[in-house]
Amino acid sequence: MVRGLFSVGLLAAEDGGTIHAGDGGFWADTAGIMLVLPFVAFLLILAFGKRLPNKGGEIAVGAMAINLLWASVLMIMNMTGGVLDETTFEIARIGSGIVFELGWVVDGLSIMMYFLVSFVGLLVFIYAIGYMHGDRRVDWFFAAFSLFAGAMLILVGAPNLIQLIIGWEGVGLASYFLIGFYWEDLDNVRSGNKAFLTNKVADVGLILGAILIGVSIHSFSFADLAKAATDHSTELGAVAVAGGLLLFFGAMGKSAQFPLHIWLPDAMAGPTPVSALMHAATMVTAGIYLMARTFPLFQNLAMDARTLMIAIGTITLFAIGLLALTADDIKKVLAYSTVSQLGYMMTAVAAGGYTAGVFHLFTHAFFKALLFLGAGSVIHAVHSNNMSDMGGLRKHMPTTYWTFMVGSLALAGIIPLAGFWSKDEILATLGHEGYTTVMWIAIAGAFVTAFYMTRTVALTFFGSYKGHGEPHESPRVMTAPLIGLAIPSIFVGVLNIPGVNWPGIGNFTEWIGVRVVAMGDYHPKSVDWGLAAIGLAAAVLGIVLGWMIFARDRATQAERDALEVPVLYPLLRRKYYMDDLAWGLVNTTRGPLARFVNWTNTYIIDMVPNAIGGVTKAVGGFVYGILDQRGVDGVFNGLSAITDGAGSAVRKWQTGRVQQYAAAFVAGAVILVIVFVFFI
Amino acid sequence: MVLNQFLILGAALFAMGVYGLLVRRNIVLILLSVELMLNAVNINLIAFESFLVTSQALGQVFAIFVITVAAAEVGIGLAIVLMIFRNRKSANVDDLSLMRW
Numbered sequence: 015m016v017r018g019l020f021s022v023g024l025l026a027a028e029d030g031g032t033i034h035a036g037d038g039g040f041w042a043d044t045a046g047i048m049l050v051l052p053f054v055a056f057l058l059i060l061a062f063g064k065r066l067p068n069k070g071g072e073i074a075v076g077a078m079a080i081n082l083l084w085a086s087v088l089m090i091m092n093m094t095g096g097v098l099d100e101t102t103f104e105i106a107r108i109g110s111g112i113v114f115e116l117g118w119v120v121d122g123l124s125i126m127m128y129f130l131v132s133f134v135g136l137l138v139f140i141y142a143i144g145y146m147h148g149d150r151r152v153d154w155f156f157a158a159f160s161l162f163a164g165a166m167l168i169l170v171g172a173p174n175l176i177q178l179i180i181g182w183e184g185v186g187l188a189s190y191f192l193i194g195f196y197w198e199d200l201d202n203v204r205s206g207n208k209a210f211l212t213n214k215v216a217d218v219g220l221i222l223g224a225i226l227i228g229v230s231i232h233s234f235s236f237a238d239l240a241k242a243a244t245d246h247s248t249e250l251g252a253v254a255v256a257g258g259l260l261l262f263f264g265a266m267g268k269s270a271q272f273p274l275h276i277w278l279p280d281a282m283a284g285p286t287p288v289s290a291l292m293h294a295a296t297m298v299t300a301g302i303y304l305m306a307r308t309f310p311l312f313q314n315l316a317m318d319a320r321t322l323m324i325a326i327g328t329i330t331l332f333a334i335g336l337l338a339l340t341a342d343d344i345k346k347v348l349a350y351s352t353v354s355q356l357g358y359m360m361t362a363v364a365a366g367g368y369t370a371g372v373f374h375l376f377t378h379a380f381f382k383a384l385l386f387l388g389a390g391s392v393i394h395a396v397h398s399n400n401m402s403d404m405g406g407l408r409k410h411m412p413t414t415y416w417t418f419m420v421g422s423l424a425l426a427g428i429i430p431l432a433g434f435w436s437k438d439e440i441l442a443t444l445g446h447e448g449y450t451t452v453m454w455i456a457i458a459g460a461f462v463t464a465f466y467m468t469r470t471v472a473l474t475f476f477g478s479y480k481g482h483g484e485p486h487e488s489p490r491v492m493t494a495p496l497i498g499l500a501i502p503s504i505f506v507g508v509l510n511i512p513g514v515n516w517p518g519i520g521n522f523t524e525w526i527g528v529r530v531v532a533m534g535d536y537h538p539k540s541v542d543w544g545l546a547a548i549g550l551a552a553a554v555l556g557i558v559l560g561w562m563i564f565a566r567d568r569a570t571q572a573e574r575d576a577l578e579v580p581v582l583y584p585l586l587r588r589k590y591y592m593d594d595l596a597w598g599l600v601n602t603t604r605g606p607l608a609r610f611v612n613w614t615n616t617y618i619i620d621m622v623p624n625a626i627g628g629v630t631k632a633v634g635g636f637v638y639g640i641l642d643q644r645g646v647d648g649v650f651n652g653l654s655a656i657t658d659g660a661g662s663a664v665r666k667w668q669t670g671r672v673q674q675y676a677a678a679f680v681a682g683a684v685i686l687v688i689v690f691v692f693f694i
Numbered sequence: 695m696v697l698n699q700f701l702i703l704g705a706a707l708f709a710m711g712v713y714g715l716l717v718r719r720n721i722v723l724i725l726l727s728v729e730l731m732l733n734a735v736n737i738n739l740i741a742f743e744s745f746l747v748t749s750q751a752l753g754q755v756f757a758i759f760v761i762t763v764a765a766a767e768v769g770i771g772l773a774i775v776l777m778i779f780r781n782r783k784s785a786n787v788d789d790l791s792l793m794r795w
Contacts, residue, residue: 670794672787673724677716 041087042099042120048084048128049118049171051077052164056157063153070156071143077160078139081167082132089129092122093519100237102173112232118171119236122526123306126376127170127299133502134295134383135163137495141387142287144491145394155195155285162188162288166296170303174234175224178304182220182268185297186213192288193281205283212277216267220304223260226253227311236307243310251315258316261308262323269301271360272330275353279337282345282399286390289345293352294383299375302356305363306372313366313535323364328452331357331459338466343399344389347470351425352382354459358440361452367443368535369523373510374440376522377432380506381424384499388418391492392474395485401473403481410485415475417496422471424503426464427553429546434553435507438546442512442538445545457552464556472564513540700741707734721775721785725768732764 038045055077063070091097102117118124139159146152165188169181187210194206228234230253231242242250250257265271270278278298282289292298305312312319335354338347355378363371391414396404408415424431427438437460444453479485487493508514510522523537707730714727736757743753779785 668794670791672790673716680712680716 036091036095036097038088038091038097038099038120041084041091042097043101045084045088045099045120045128045171046101046118048081048132049164049167051081052160052167055160056164059153059157059160063157066153068143069146069152071139071146071152074156074160075136075139075143078132078136078163081128082136085125085128085132088120088125092125092525096524097121097125100173112228112234114176115174115235116177117173119173122524123303123372124170126372126526127295127303128167130299130376130379131163131166131170131295134379134499135291137498138287138291138294138383138387141290141390141492141495142285144489145287145390146285149285150196155192158188158191158195159288159291162192162291162296166300169300172236174236175228175239176234178307179217179221179224182264182300183217185268185300186210186217189213189281189284189288189292189297192292193284195284195288199283202283205277205280209277209281212274213267216264216274218264219260219262219267220264223257223262223264226260227257230257239308240310243314246314250311254311254315255318258308258311258319259322261304261311262319265301265304265360266326267301268304269298269356269360270330270353271301271326271356272334272353275330275334278353279341279346279349282343282349286345286386286393289349290383290386290390293348293386294379298352298356299379302359302363302371302375305360306368306375309363309368309535312364313368320364320366324361324449324452327357327359327361327364328455329357330354331361332455332462335459335462335466339462339469342401344392344401344404344470344474345386345399347401347466348382348385348389351385351463351466352378354463355382355425358437358456358459361456362440362443365444365447365449365452366536367440367447369510369526369537370436370439370443372526373522374436377424377436377503377506380499381421381432381503384417384421384496384503385425387492387496387499388414388421391488391496392418392485394488394492396481397483398481401470404474404479405477405481406475406479407485408475410479411487413487413493413496417493417500418475419471420500420503422467424507426467426557427460427549428464428557429550430504430507432503432505432507434546434550435511438541438549439510439512439538441545441549442542443536445542446536446538457549460549461552461556464553465560468557468560469564472561476565511541512538697741697745700737704734704737704741707731707737719786719788721778721787722772724787725771725775728771729764729768732760736760 052074055073058073059070063073066072088097097120099120100117101120102115104113104115106114108114139156142156142159146155149155162185165181165184167181168184169178172178172181190206190210193209194203196202197206224234227239227250230249231238231247233239239250243254266274281292284292312323331354334350334357338350338354341347341350355374359371359374359378361371362374391411392404392407393399395407395411395414398404420431424433427434437456441453441456444450444456509516515521711727711729711731711734714730715724718724718727739753739757739760741753743751746753775785778790782789784790
């Protein structure tokens with residue numbers, strides 16, 4: 015069943031330009047293959063992975079490569095002409111005409127996500143073949159990894175909220191498998207549990223929001239949601255703020271917004287490729303994707319929800335970014351940086367900057383995957399996550415160093431790398447929409463970002479080597495994906511320079527929606543060089559300051575400790591005591607709650623089983639003692655006694671003397687003769 | 695010629711056979727007694743046939759059947775007697791009361 019997507023959303027592009035979007039033909043009709051292939055790979059790896067030389071890595075990479083082919087073709091078609099298609103299969107009808115459908119959407123936003131997941135996924139999978147070589151349970155790793163990517167593709171291809179939730183939960187499940195991958199260590203299991211449970215809390219919001227919205231407009235379809243929102247439907251309007259906030263709560267969990275960000279740093283317990291994929295293309299982008307997909311709701315009806323969303327996004331982008339300053343684990347630095355960048359995206363989308371938020375998601379995916387894979391390469395060489403064990407690695411690992419440098423500069427927002435353009439677009443959007451304070455905090459956040467990335471680079475690659483052994487550059491299977499990600503980290507930013515239309519392909523803003531759907535979002539039409547200069551200055555200042563503080567090699571722990579600012583350092587080091595707060599809450603309520611539950615269990619709930627047990631015991635005693643032992647057994651014992659007695663009496667006749675038998679036979683015959691002759 | 699003569703002869707032979715069967719202790723003699731009984735039956739069959747004259751001479755035919763069966767029976771019986779004698783050095787039926795309670 016194929017039908018046009020966003021039938022009402024198909025208004026003129028806001029510039030009054032003509033719309034031309036193809037239906038994508040064969041490639042869009044078969045785009046569902048991207049949603050299915052990773053699951054096929056998952057099953058194949060489980061079945062045959064152990065016997066293959068790379069333990070199933072080749073299957074996972076193969077599936078991703080085919081996916082990338084589809085995604086690339088669709089991406090190019092979308093860049094040159096626009097693609098808009100939706101294929102759905104009706105699974106069931108719920109109640110009064112609500113249809114449950116599964117299928118796939120092929121539009122600018124989902125094509126961008128298909129491409130991102132497939133491209134980053136493919137490179138990370140290739141990298142993982144080298145990184146995981148000789149590790150434990152490699153086949154299970156690749157199986158779960160395929161499941162992870164597959165669930166994300168289900169999520170981004172979803173034409174309705176139900177399928178989105180299916181993919182959403184699938185991503186959560188796969189991330190649980192992968193975060194707790196080294197489950198021999200209890201801490202890793204705890205991290206997996208923490209991630210899963212934190213996400214579960216948020217999922218409640220998503221599910222409630224989906225039900226609220228779905229029931230109010232009698233459809234879970236995004237197309238119908240967008241139509242109702244652009245029409246300012248009264249049914250939807252009544253629940254828009256509540257539904258929007260509930261959806262946002264769900265997004266806060268997956269996209270690690272304050273205060274539900276606590277799972278993300280702990281999610282570093284998984285193997286590094288997992289972190290790379292999780293932070294770049296899958297999992298944490300899901301929340302932003304959900305906000306972008308339901309953007310018409312927030313843009314047209316749920317405006318009142320925006321203040322809270324922007325507040326949370328702003329806290330996330332600044333306060334959590336600060337935490338990266340004190341982390342010693344290189345992966346945790348990157349994790350906090352991801353949380354901070356997600357704060358940027360969330361703030362942008364919440365402020366009406368659909369394009370800016372999605373564009374930052376797009377660029378961030380490349381350089382964050384690059385940074386994580388670079389960090390993984392370093393960890394692979396040093397056998398430690400801690401930057402205090404690193405230092406001076408630029409001479410030992412030149413490829414890793416240069417690519418990591420590109421990623422850091424892109425993240426810091428240095429012109430002309432990818433991060434500069436997307437961050438500048440967010441700043442411009444915030445400024446234009448009137449959120450000046452937020453804009454200045456975001457600029458300060460850019461300073462912090464540049465500062466901690468400089469610290470990371472300085473501690474990792476400069477100074478003297480403090481770890482053990484002689485670090486070596488990683489094998490080519492790991493460095494090639496680094497280069498493959500460094501190139502887009504440099505260039506993708508120019509795809510969306512405001513006001514620039516590249517000949518034949520236009521720009522990113524058009525690809526992800528404005529060309530075919532009047533999103534009504536703000537996106538800058540020309541570069542505000544003044545604002546860009548301020549943002550750039552903040553980043554450069556961060557780098558210079560960071561370099562001045564951290565460039566000097568501090569070989570001993572005491573020297574490093576001297577850098578700690580008295581009050582601020584412990585505050586950041588303990589993550590604003592948020593984990594302690596959560597634990598304290600759990601610990602203080604746990605005892606009384608457990609005692610209460612125990613009491614209830616012993617005295618109230620147990621009464622029912624005890625009563626049932628007593629009755630059962632009495633009935634059983636009667637049945638056994640009277641009916642069985644005396645009644646039934648008596649019959650059989652009597653029968654056997656009779657048989658026994660009869661046998662004892664009769665067997666005496668068996669004398670073994672043949673002539674006695676013959677005599678009896680003759681006597682019998684004589685009797686018969688007498689009877690026949692005389693009586694019959 | 696009267697039928698009774700033959701019937702009395704047959705009955706006498708049969709009675710002698712039964713007597714031998716029950717009182718003799720030697721297995722060979724018991725077998726011989728059985729033969730007497732069979733031949734008593736044969737005499738009866740022939741006698742009845744000669745008086746009734748059936749078209750297929752049924753009496754003679756049955757007599758021949760009985761002779762055949764008797765021959766077979768004696769063959770098997772003597773073989774068994776031989777085996778018992780070899781194993782137990784005795785042909786006395788009172789020594790063979792093993793199949794008892």
